[in-house]
Amino acid sequence: MTATSQHHAVAPHEGALATKIVVSWKAPVSFAILTALLALLFWLTDHQGVAIFRVSAPRDAIQIADIEVNGPLMTWTCVILMALLTAASAALVRAKRSVPLWLVVLFTVIGLIAFLTWAAAGARTPVIPLPGLLAGALSLSVPLIFGALCGVISERVGVINIAIEGQLLAGAFTSAVVASVIGQQWLGPIVGLFAAAVSGVLVAFVLAAFAIKYFVDQVIVGVVLNVLVIGLTSFFFSQVLAPNAELLNSPPRLPRIPIPILSEIPIIGPMFFRQTLIIYAMYVIVALVYVGLFHTRWGLRLRSVGEHPQAADTVGINVARTRFWNVSLAGAIAGFGGAFFTLGAVGAFNKEMTAGAGFIALAAVIFGQWDPIKATLAALLFGFASNLQNTLSVIGSPVPSEFMLMLPYVVTILAVAGFVGKVRGPAAAGKPYIKA
Structure with a gap:
C-alpha cells in the first residue's frame, strides 16, 4: 500500500478521532451550585469595605492607577452576572448544545473577581496585587502544564500515564545534580534541563516496556x-x-529574562514576559504539541493509534512502536518540566518536592478534555488556586487558612466532576493492543 493510499485510508477517521462531547446538565448545575454558595457566603459575611486592585507593579514603565471598588456592590453584581451565565448555559443544554469553553472561562473569571473582592473588602490591607498574584500563579502552574502535556500525549496514543509524578520528580532530582556538578551560571542549568528530559524518558521507557x-x-x-x-x-x-x-x-538558578517592551505591559508583562528560559520554552512546547496533534501527519497517526489501533494497524501503522516512542516523548516533556522545581523555583532538591503535582496534572488532562490548550488552561486555574492562599494571607484576609490550603484540591474535584460534563477520552486508552 502506498503512502498516498495509507493517507486516504486513515484520513476518513480523523473526524472520529476528536474527543466526543456529550451534552450534559453537569455544567449548568455546577454553575448554579457555585453561584448559590457564593451568594450565601456574601450574605452571611457582609464585608462593607472597599477592595483595591493594583494593576501596575512599581517597576512597570507604564503605570495605571489602582482600581478601587465598593465591596458589596461588586460582589453582588458578579453574582447576578454568574446567575445570567448559568441561565445561558442551561438554555444551551436544553437546545441540545454543549456549553462552550469561553462561557466556562468567563464564569470562572467573574467568580474569582467576586471572591477576591469579598476577601479584600474584609482584609486588614484591602489591596490585591494583580501582577504578583498572576505571576505567582503562572510559576506554580509550570510543572502542572508540562505534566498535563505529558498526559495528553500519552493518553492520546493509548497509554494511561499515572507515572507523571515520578517523571517530574526524576527530572527535578537529575537537573539539580547535573547543574550542581557543572556549576556555571548558564551551562549548568541548560545541561541540567537536557539531563532532566533524559531522566523523564528513562522512567517512560520502563512504563512503555511493561x-x-x-x-x-x-x-x-x-x-x-x-x-x-x-x-x-x-x-x-x-x-x-x-x-x-x-x-x-546547589544548582545555579536560571535568571529571569525580561523581553523588551512586552515585559512593561501592565499585568501581562510581569506574568508572561519576565520569566525564565523554562517558561519561555513552555510557551513553545504548548504550541508545538497543539499544532502537532491536530495539524500534522504525526498527530493523526498518534490519535488513530489511541482511538482505533486495529484500524491503524490495518493501514500499516506500527502500533507498538508509535505508542512506545510517543510515551517516551511525553516522558521527556514531563522530565523537562520537573527541572523547574530545582532550576527555576526552589534552587535545590528536596524529598518529594513535587507534592502531588503529577496527579493534579492528570486532573488537568481530564478537565481539558485531552486537548493541549484546554489542559494548559486547567493547569493555570489550579496554579491560581494554589497561589491565592499566599496572597490572601499577606493582605490579612479573614478566610480561614485551612480552607485556603484545601482550595486547590477542591477546585480540582469541582473541575473534574462538574465543569467538564460528560466526555469520552481516547477509546483505546489503557487497553493493550495484541496484534491478531
Whole structure:
C-alpha cells in the first residue's frame, strides 16, 4: 500500500478521532451550585469595605492607577452576572448544545473577581496585587502544564500515564545534580534541563516496556513507578545529596529574562514576559504539541493509534512502536518540566518536592478534555488556586487558612466532576493492543 493510499485510508477517521462531547446538565448545575454558595457566603459575611486592585507593579514603565471598588456592590453584581451565565448555559443544554469553553472561562473569571473582592473588602490591607498574584500563579502552574502535556500525549496514543509524578520528580532530582556538578551560571542549568528530559524518558521507557510489550496493567505500572522514583530520590537525597549539598545540591538558578517592551505591559508583562528560559520554552512546547496533534501527519497517526489501533494497524501503522516512542516523548516533556522545581523555583532538591503535582496534572488532562490548550488552561486555574492562599494571607484576609490550603484540591474535584460534563477520552486508552 502506498503512502498516498495509507493517507486516504486513515484520513476518513480523523473526524472520529476528536474527543466526543456529550451534552450534559453537569455544567449548568455546577454553575448554579457555585453561584448559590457564593451568594450565601456574601450574605452571611457582609464585608462593607472597599477592595483595591493594583494593576501596575512599581517597576512597570507604564503605570495605571489602582482600581478601587465598593465591596458589596461588586460582589453582588458578579453574582447576578454568574446567575445570567448559568441561565445561558442551561438554555444551551436544553437546545441540545454543549456549553462552550469561553462561557466556562468567563464564569470562572467573574467568580474569582467576586471572591477576591469579598476577601479584600474584609482584609486588614484591602489591596490585591494583580501582577504578583498572576505571576505567582503562572510559576506554580509550570510543572502542572508540562505534566498535563505529558498526559495528553500519552493518553492520546493509548497509554494511561499515572507515572507523571515520578517523571517530574526524576527530572527535578537529575537537573539539580547535573547543574550542581557543572556549576556555571548558564551551562549548568541548560545541561541540567537536557539531563532532566533524559531522566523523564528513562522512567517512560520502563512504563512503555511493561505496558506495551508485556501488557501489564498500565495503572499498576504507573503507581509502582511513582513509588520507585520517590523511594530512590529520597534515598539518594538522604545518603548522597544532603552530606554533599555544596557539590551536588546547589544548582545555579536560571535568571529571569525580561523581553523588551512586552515585559512593561501592565499585568501581562510581569506574568508572561519576565520569566525564565523554562517558561519561555513552555510557551513553545504548548504550541508545538497543539499544532502537532491536530495539524500534522504525526498527530493523526498518534490519535488513530489511541482511538482505533486495529484500524491503524490495518493501514500499516506500527502500533507498538508509535505508542512506545510517543510515551517516551511525553516522558521527556514531563522530565523537562520537573527541572523547574530545582532550576527555576526552589534552587535545590528536596524529598518529594513535587507534592502531588503529577496527579493534579492528570486532573488537568481530564478537565481539558485531552486537548493541549484546554489542559494548559486547567493547569493555570489550579496554579491560581494554589497561589491565592499566599496572597490572601499577606493582605490579612479573614478566610480561614485551612480552607485556603484545601482550595486547590477542591477546585480540582469541582473541575473534574462538574465543569467538564460528560466526555469520552481516547477509546483505546489503557487497553493493550495484541496484534491478531
